Amino acid sequence: MINLFSGELYKLQKSKSIYICCITMIAFVLLLYGAFATAEKIQQGELENGSYGFEVDAEANHGGNSVWEEVSMLEVVQTMFVGIGGIISAIFISIFVFGEYANGAVKNVTGKGYSRWKIFSIKYIATILAALLMLIIMIVAVLIAEILFVGTGRFNSELFSNLVSYASMQLLLATAFGGIVIVINQFCRNLGAGIAISVCLIMFSTIITAGLDIALRYFELDIKASDYWIVDLINNCPLNEIDSAYATRAIISSIIWIIVTFIIGNVHFQKTDIK
Amino acid sequence: MEYVLKTENITKVYGQHKVVNRVSMHVKKGAIYGFIGKNGAGKTTFMRMVAGLAAPTEGTMELFGSTELEKQRKRIGTLIENPGVYANMTARENLEVIRKNFGITEKQAVDDMLEFVGLSDTNKKKVKNFSMGMKQRLGIAISLFCNPDFLILDEPINGLDPEGIKEIRELLLKLNREKGITILISSHILGELSKIATHYGIIREGVLVEEFPASDLEDRCRRCHKLIVDNTELAANILENKLHINNFDVPKQGVIRVFDHFETMEQINREFILNGVNIKESYLSGQDLEGYFMELLGGGVND
Structure with missing residues (x-):
């Protein structure tokens, strides 16, 4: 299994997509901070309103407060996790998983002394680890951008404590979501379809769970689908002081989704014909 | 008689269609077995079942006289349908993945294999920019990388120019004669196949209609x-x-x-x-x- 893992790491190292996805995430972080910094300069009168295409709404601006007082670093991290971070990591996972099937490279290890269980398990672990690494790089990028644009003035122990707990929870949820994306791509074996379904899950699945919640309430059932769906849990993760009820639901749901996707993916890979 | 591959009534059904129908094949140790059939006759499906890439619907199989197929398949090198390569990597990087996957410690093995199949001068050229023949050579290099005792090659000379075909033919004969590697090879180029095959198997609509040694061929014709x-x-x-x-x-x-x-x-x-x-x-x-x-x-x- 170590050999297979070593092979996966080498493929990751040589994979352009991981570098492109990381650079894209960093670029989005810088873009976000750049936008806030421009808005701050407009607000402070250093730039005219409308500079670089930025319009600052005077009414929305709470009495001329600094933008940096309105937007915390944690909120930037949240914006990245809930939006672009999920989409980019889903795209990366789709590319990496599909890469094995695109030219049939998976057949070079299948039936060569390694059980299919081992092959799938290593692929699953390596893909998830790479996706998590990208999200960690995204957090580091936010920290660096914070220093570059704002300085270290807002850093304190409370911020780091909240950042660690928020990021840990999001990484756990991202692991579960990564598992779902892997299984989707395993079934599709089509890059376009894999990416489209994964991105649609991020963008629209919460509408479905909201509908399910209404249906469950209609039948007077004391349960909410959105409480256990990973994308809802990612979107609703509290920034400060994660309450125990949410933490319990998020941890249990993540573990269940990880186990379920791991088993489904494995069973599918066992039975499928490799072309 | 020592057989490298022995199948008994191997069958593969997709939906209602029997793609491979009760095939009982016998590949002797040291043979070059020419597997002949039209497109869609079931050659590739049969080879994929032998290689462990598809599960038979029915039938049994022995590899190297053993039914422990997973263990024995370590001794098989395969090139089935298209070469399994990473298009965005170079030939060297592709072989490096194989080297790492199989825990081969000698780094020199990659260079040796590239030299062996004539791809040592491809340098940083990505596989996606390779000609069909170069891809086939890389596929053969991948199949040979773990020193197999049994090679399964599905149309390995597809897309090769006459010189490339000659080189592959000489390479296969060398592997068979010098290293004693048994080869199961399918090809549409019958004239070329007849220059190397020691045995033939003819498959028609999923059924293995005949199996005979090359020595019978003259008599049959x-x-x-x-x-x-x-x-x-x-x-x-x-x-x-x-x-x-x-x-x-x-x-x-x-x-x-x-x-x-x-x-x-x-x-x-x-x-x-x-x-x-x-x-x-x-x-x-x-x-x-x-x-x-x-x-x-x-x-x-x-x-």
């Missing part, structure tokens, strides 16, 4: 007077005792093939009729290699 008769024993008796012809055979009941005595065709027919042997058909037969295979395959080789 030999010019003869073929007679379809109702009483084979009596006909054979007439040939031997009345006409004193011994150079004939009975490939199956009702069929007699008389070799060489073409000038006596009329006499043979007359004697048979006079002695109560009914002749259903009587004609001169004899084909070239391609014609013979086409007859077995039931039409064009690759139509």
